[in-house]
Amino acid sequence: MTEWVVLDIEGTLSATDQVLVTLYDYARPRLGPWIDEHGDDPAVREAVAQVRELSGVAGGTDELVAVLHGWMDADRKVTPLKTLQGLIWQRGYAEGDLVAEFFPDVVPALRKWHAEGVRLAVFSSGSVAGQVAFFAHTTDGDLTPLFEHHFDTANAGPKREASSYLKIASVLGAEDPGTITFYSDVPAELHAAAEAGWRTVGVAREGEPHGGDDFAPHRTAAAL
Numbered sequence: 001m002t003e004w005v006v007l008d009i010e011g012t013l014s015a016t017d018q019v020l021v022t023l024y025d026y027a028r029p030r031l032g033p034w035i036d037e038h039g040d041d042p043a044v045r046e047a048v049a050q051v052r053e054l055s056g057v058a059g060g061t062d063e064l065v066a067v068l069h070g071w072m073d074a075d076r077k078v079t080p081l082k083t084l085q086g087l088i089w090q091r092g093y094a095e096g097d098l099v100a101e102f103f104p105d106v107v108p109a110l111r112k113w114h115a116e117g118v119r120l121a122v123f124s125s126g127s128v129a130g131q132v133a134f135f136a137h138t139t140d141g142d143l144t145p146l147f148e149h150h151f152d153t154a155n156a157g158p159k160r161e162a163s164s165y166l167k168i169a170s171v172l173g174a175e176d177p178g179t180i181t182f183y184s185d186v187p188a189e190l191h192a193a194a195e196a197g198w199r200t201v202g203v204a205r206e207g208e209p210h211g212g213d214d215f216a217p218h219r220t221a222a223a224l
């Protein structure tokens with residue numbers, strides 16, 4: 001029977017600081033110029049409309065950027081913010097400004113699973129565009145051929161709701177949800193996946209924000 005492994009990124013595959021410091025610092029000063037220069041891009045137009053709707057802000061770019069920076073400071077994984085960040089990071093990776101790094105156990109584990117026929121997918125708050133760029137430009141080269149699917153809060157839904165995991169299982173074509181294992185560093189995400197019938201592994205990495213969390217009743221591992 002086909003086995004799937006679905007992976008979270010931040011805190012599970014890569015250090016939280018790589019997202020919250022390196023990537024966020026890269027995106028912060030570029031959000032305003034990106035909105036102004038890509039206003040004709042339907043993805044940007046939709047993201048801006050969503051920011052306005054969610055925040056109630058009616059003003060120009062400066063006010064939108066203040067909202068986006070506020071969400072980043074509070075680490076709110078709001079879909080339109082992730083869309084705009086993902087577009088900026090996509091260009092950053094393509095231009096060589098950014099390179100994705102992983103915890104040392106990650107790439108060997110991904111390659112081993114893939115070689116054994118375990119099918120791999122990603123479910124992250126980071127947009128699919130950002131995810132694909134991230135895995136295409138890593139210190140270990142282009143890892144995109146290892147993954148068959150990418151899911152985010154736009155195409156699957158919130159990571160803390162079981163309905164998102166039910167939707168992903170249906171896209172994967174997994175009739176038995178018990179053939180899917182989800183790895184994450186966030187207990188609430190694991191609870192939602194388990195509610196959808198998935199197997200779950202809490203990744204408790206030393207030094208990471210969730211490294212000391214209580215992952216019960218989920219299986220807990222210090223690495224993949």
Ligand SMILES: CSCCC(=O)C(=O)COP(=O)(O)O
Binds near residue numbers: 011
């Ligand atoms: C280029 S991938 C960026 C990942 C990201 O933006 C993020 O917020 C990570 O959240 P996760 O759901 O993977 O913990």
Ligand SMILES: [Mg+2]
Binds near residue numbers: 010011012185186
């Ligand atoms: Mg995470």
